[in-house]
Amino acid sequence: MNSLLLIDLVNPNANISIILPELIVALAGIIVMVYDSFFPKQRNVTGIISLIGLAVSAILLAIMWSGDNIYAAGSWNGMIAHDNLRLGFSFVFLLVSALTILISTVWVENEDVPVGEYHALLMFATFGMMLMASGNDLVVIFLGLETLSIATYVMAGLRKADLKSNESAMKYFILGSFASAFLLYGMALIYGATGSTNITEIAAKVADPNFPALLLIGAAMLIIGFGFKVATVPFHIWTPDVYEGAPSPVTGFMAAGPKAAAFASFLRVFVLGFPLIAGVQASGYLHETWMTALSVMAILTMTVGNVAAIMQNNIKRMLAYSSIAHAGYALVGFIGAGAAKTIQARDEAIASVAFYMLTYAVTNLGAFAIITFLGQKNDRRTEIEDYNGIGFKSPVLAFTLSLFMLSLLGLPLTAGFMGKVLVFRPALEAGTTLLTVVVVAAVINTAISAYYYLRLIVVMFFRERTTAWLEPKMSVGLAAALLITVLGVFYFGIFSDSVIEKFSQSMPAVSRVK
Amino acid sequence: MEQPRKFADFKNIMDFITENLITILILVPILGSLMTLGFQVFLKVEASLKWVALACTIVNFAVSLVLIFDKRTASASGFFFEENVAWIRAINTNYHVGVDGLSLWLVILTTFIMPIAVISSWNAVEKRPAAFYIFILLLESAMLGVFVSLDLLVFYLFFEASLVPMFFLIGIWGGENRIYAAVKFFIFTALGSLLMLAAIIALYYLHADATGVGSFDYVTLVNSIRLGNLTFTAMTGTLLFLAFALAFAIKVPLFPFHTWLPDAHTEAPTAGSVILAAVLLKMGTYGLMRFCFTLFPDASREFAPVFIVLAIIGIIYGALVAMVQPDVKRLVAYSSVAHMGFVILGMFSFTEMGMQGAVFQMLAHGVSTGALFLLVGFIYERRHTRAISEFGGLANVMPIYATIFVITAMSSVGLPFLNGFVGEFLIMAGMWKSQALAVTATANWNYIATMAAGTGVIFAAVYLLWMMQRVLFGKVSNPKNKNLTDLTYREIGLMVPLLILMVFMGVYPKPFLDATKESVVSIQKGVMEQAGGVIEKAEAVPESKNSKPVHQTK
Incomplete structure (x- = not known):
């Protein structure tokens, strides 16, 4: 009681329980870090501590999700949101993180990675991502973003002796900082225009902002900042180099986790923060502007990503462009959320983006698990040529990788298909010409993407191998990751019923200010 | 006490089978492919895996025959053997399957062709037989799924799923240029069907x-x-119709979307070509009739002239191009383009006769073109070439082969008393009386269209007879052909059921036409009777929820 009182004195609105999942993950990170400094290089122990942290956090989230909403009351002066956007995305982050740890087992073993630091960084990055999804305040979102970014910059450069990895980390750092500056400046301008950093208050204020022009410029800056983080065209230039240079497990993590986290904040700020308020001209103008901007960006992102992916000869670069294209598909659902006419439709659209990131994460991490495994030390074998004719030499791996490619392509019965159907849905529901055009562009792009996803299958199965092929040895962690991802691809593709329902049910109104 | 109980058990099992008949049809090949995989991995008996595949396909054929002989009445919605189970509640999609007169024969055609395809590759597949039969079996499941789905999303799912096994079949076991052909096949068809997916989702929201x-x-x-509860504006209706129609037109393939077909056919292994010609192409024509006509009757009527013109171009163009092909298999592939043009023509005549003919022609084409591809496969296995110039005078060394070839080619040309004649005759008779072209013209364009299509029959005779003359008759010009062996018992046994069907369908088409009649008439009425916005409520199909044999969801 006493300690609670103390907290109450400092902040009368403190509610530790609501951010417990985040805290657990951060705590796991700290434990790993401390443990590592006393008993260095115990990769199993630090890995298991991290996994336990993630599992406990997931259980807490599940309890919070299923129970009646005792957490909904005042939460950190409205700085923390507790809704399906937060919960859905948080699960994605935890899953991404856990899979990354499992995938990395081969890598940390082969290359003598400073494993304690790696696991600690991963935990902090996860903490940052979760904060980005739960932050209902521009400042909290920015804090989460920076926590995530700094951890990821280091992770990209973990292969210290490798020039490419260094280049990757450096590029990511410089361009990332630049984007953060845009984001922060945008936030400042929004604060200037509305007098608040709280998204709920901003949403109330956009109808009658102090300085409408500032609001627009601020929103534009935010689009640039978030656009960089989710890698949308034209802010995608960094992606291929960074993804190619970073160690494969980290690349997989970056494509699945931070991208989803940026989408979570992006959605919260724009869909919930800049809504269309009926009959108010200022909000209509802002809404229309960002919707148009994002629609154009979505079309560009999908097209550039897919067309450029066709021309790649390195599988990591190819998947980097593919991840750009997938950001474009997710944007389709995003725009659908912006155009939704009812709260329920809006929540369903937001859920569709979360579900899309979930399916993408499972598929993409599965693909990167195999790429890590086949790439071996220092990612030697990552050219598409290296996969020539391995189809019947390593049938299990090759068919699994084909499955992931087909899921990325969005073929029925795989997770990717369900994800695509769900994000196209809200955009078509809105029924405006612009959104219909966006969906048609997405559909044509999917057909274009067939070319390069199939190319890998063609190379693996339809060509004969000319050089010797020796399949590397599988580790338990990697096998577990592959099993989880394969099951995930089928589960989300066929039995997604309950998951989708959970993601898209609207929660009672929460996270009101005070 | 024992006896009745056993009988009851048996009866329960039979009830179970008939109640879940369609699911069983879809699942048997999937289980077969799993068994093949298991045998391959655990027992390492690569050579005998074909028996597993053969057993599965034959069992499936036997099971599918229940569809004909079971005399149950249709559910209120006009479908037999309906099953309806919730799949994804959040988007209200159900595993809803059933057959009616339109799909019945296509399902049986599929199950009938599959054992033949398996036997035809008995000795031809040396490379990785396990994978080959797994893909063949998966393909069967997907194709059956296409014909029985009554939920648009589930239909789309099977429609796309059928691409993957075929892609692998062409890509791994195909000819020299197989990679190009496989990728082209996949991307062409995927592009069309993805637009259909967008239309399906849009339909959901409308x-x-x-x-x-x-x-x-x-x-x-x-x-x-x-019932008029769901109406489209002209623009929406047109766009949705086009999105659906494009997917199917590519699959058929309708001129000018046909360019993937000759490549795919030529490069595919024999079994692949047979399945492609006999079943996969029918998915396009089936889709047009099942979905475009009933969902968008106004747009269907409006676009009928376009489709009729394209179909006629396809008939004539396909025939002319077939004439100059140096490769027998390519020739048969182009003849497919021409024949499928006839099917489209009959469908868009919107007369009962023409549409009945179109459905019949689908089956006839499946049988006779499938047989032609088998025959081409036989000589390819012997000589490893398909160039017409390499052959000549085969009738001297392979008399049985030549006899079968002549009968099959005649059925493809449309000789009376063989199956091709019935379909083409009905289609042209239907087109002759058709009102479909009246929309755009005052002159009697339907007569002109029929006559133009009629030239296609003549061209078909020309290219097939000319090809036979060069391949089969005359002296044995190439010494390599002197010692060719005639057909083996396996090969003859393969062709006999097809030959019997050709003759049976040509002499006594009644059972086929009777079975399809009701469904075809209902579709035809649906298209024609709503003209001018007149909607007869009496025509409406009752809600499927009221139907009895449907498994309702909780």
Whole structure:
């Protein structure tokens, strides 16, 4: 009681329980870090501590999700949101993180990675991502973003002796900082225009902002900042180099986790923060502007990503462009959320983006698990040529990788298909010409993407191998990751019923200010 | 006491089978492929895996025959053997399957062709037989799924799923240029079907806007449309129709979307070509009739002239191009383009006769073109070439082969008393009386269209007879052909059922036409009787929810 009182004195609105999942993950990170400094290089122990942290956090989230909403009351002066956007995305982050740890087992073993630091960084990055999804305040979102970014910059450069990895980390750092500056400046301008950093208050204020022009410029800056983080065209230039240079497990993590986290904040700020308020001209103008901007960006992102992916000869670069294209598909659902006419439709659209990131994460991490495994030390074998004719030499791996490619392509019965159907849905529901055009562009792009996803299958199965092929040895962690991802691809593709329902049910109104 | 109980058990099992007949049809090949995989991995008996595949396909054929002989009445929505189980509640999509007169024969055609395809590759597949039979079996499941789905999303799912096994079949076991052909096949068909996916989702929301409940269910959608609850603006209707029609037109393939077909056919292994010609192409024509006509009757009528013109171009163009092909298999592939043009023509005549003919022609084409591809495969296995110039005078060394070839080619040309004649005759007779072209013209364009299509029959005779003359008759010009062996018992046994069907369908087409009649008439009425916005409520199909044999969801 006493300690609670103390907290109450400092902040009368403190509610530790609501951010417990985040805290657990951060705590796991700290434990790993401390443990590592006393008993260095115990990769199993630090890995298991991290996994336990993630599992406990997931259980807490599940309890919070299923129970009646005792957490909904005042939460950190409205700085923390507790809704399906937060919960859905948080699960994605935890899953991404856990899979990354499992995938990395081969890598940390082969290359003598400073494993304690790696696991600690991963935990902090996860903490940052979760904060980005739960932050209902521009400042909290920015804090989460920076926590995530700094951890990821280091992770990209973990292969210290490798020039490419260094280049990757450096590029990511410089361009990332630049984007953060845009984001922060945008936030400042929004604060200037509305007098608040709280998204709920901003949403109330956009109808009658102090300085409408500032609001627009601020929103534009935010689009640039978030656009960089989710890698949308034209802010995608960094992606291929960074993804190619970073160690494969980290690349997989970056494509699945931070991208989803940026989408979570992006959605919260724009869909919930800049809504269309009926009959108010200022909000209509802002809404229309960002919707148009994002629609154009979505079309560009999908097209550039897919067309450029066709021309790649390195599988990591190819998947980097593919991840750009997938950001474009997710944007389709995003725009659908912006155009939704009812709260329920809006929540369903937001859920569709979360579900899309979930399916993408499972598929993409599965693909990167195999790429890590086949790439071996220092990612030697990552050219598409290296996969020539391995189809019947390593049938299990090759068919699994084909499955992931087909899921990325969005073929029925795989997770990717369900994800695509769900994000196209809200955009078509809105029924405006612009959104219909966006969906048609997405559909044509999917057909274009067939070319390069199939190319890998063609190379693996339809060509004969000319050089010797020796399949590397599988580790338990990697096998577990592959099993989880394969099951995930089928589960989300066929039995997604309950998951989708959970993601898209609207929660009672929460996270009101005070 | 024992005896009745055993009988009851047996009866229960039979009831179980008939109640879940369609699911069983879809699952048997999947289980077969799993068994093949298991045998390959655990027992390492690569050589005998074909027996597993053969057993599965034959069992499936036997099971599918129940569809003909079971004399149950249709459910209220006009479908037999309906099953309806919730799949994804959040988007209200159900595993809803059933057959009617339109799909019945296509299902049986599929199950009938599959054992033949398996036997035809008995000795031809040396490379990785396990994978080959797994893909063949998976393909069967997907194709059956296409013909029985009554939920648009489930239909789309099977439609796309059928691409993957075929892609692998062409890509791994195909000819020299197989990679190009496989990728082209995949991307062409995927592009079309993805636009259809967008249209399917749009349809869901249009239904939600109109009635309050979004639906992918075919029966529900058709009902709403026929009752006038769901109407489209001209623009929306046109766009949706085109999105669906493009997917199917590519699959058929309709000129000018046919360019993938000759490549795919030529490069595919024999079994692949047979399945492609006999079943996969029918997915396009089936889709047009099942979905485009019933969901978008207005747009279908409006676009009928376009399709008729394209079909006629396809008939003549396909025939002319076939004439100059140096490769026998390519020739047969182009003849497919021409024949499928006839099917499209009959469908878009919107007369009962023409549409009945179109459905019949689908089956006839499946049998005779499938047989032609088998025959081409036989000589390819012997000589490893298909160039017409390499052959000549085969009738001297392979008399049985030549006899069968002549009969098959005649059935493809459309000789009376063989199956090709019935379909083409009905189609042209239907077109002759058709009103479909009246929309755009005052002159009697239907006569001109029929006559133009008629030239296609003549061309077909020309290219097939000319090809036979060069391949089969005359002296044995090439010494390599002197010692060719005639057909083995396996090969003859393969052709006999096909030959019997050709003759049977040509002499006594009644059972086929009778079975399809009701469904075809209902579709035809659906298209024609709503002309001018007149909607007869009596015509509407009752809600599927009221139907008895449907497994309702909780």
